[in-house]
Amino acid sequence: MDQYYNLIIGLIAIFAVFFILRIFNFAFGRKKFCPNCGYIGRPRTHTKGSIILEIFLWLFFIIPGIIYSLWRLTSRYRACPMCGHRNMIPLDSPRAKKTLESK
Numbered sequence: 001m002d003q004y005y006n007l008i009i010g011l012i013a014i015f016a017v018f019f020i021l022r023i024f025n026f027a028f029g030r031k032k033f034c035p036n037c038g039y040i041g042r043p044r045t046h047t048k049g050s051i052i053l054e055i056f057l058w059l060f061f062i063i064p065g066i067i068y069s070l071w072r073l074t075s076r077y078r079a080c081p082m083c084g085h086r087n088m089i090p091l092d093s094p095r096a097k098k099t100l101e102s103k
Helices: 001-028 049-058 062-074 094-102
Strands: 044-046 077-081
Touching: 049 062
Parallel strands: none
Antiparallel strands: 044 077
């Protein structure tokens, strides 16, 4: 029983760290430039998969729920909120400066 208790506490700690890092990154994240559509602002985090499936797996099947949750956490990516392009670049990069100057 102690093994499961330690596992659950460990998982809660891992999720807490990810949550705190996510808040920190959102609050202090730098604005970026999307070379695909020209958007300037903070990228949005996209997570693959389904939250409904994740909840179902957690409720009925603990081990697949853990695996699915870890996959969802590791498959996240930052993308342009307007067009979904994955490769937003910093505003102070040479490519962004050159594109913005030509507009």
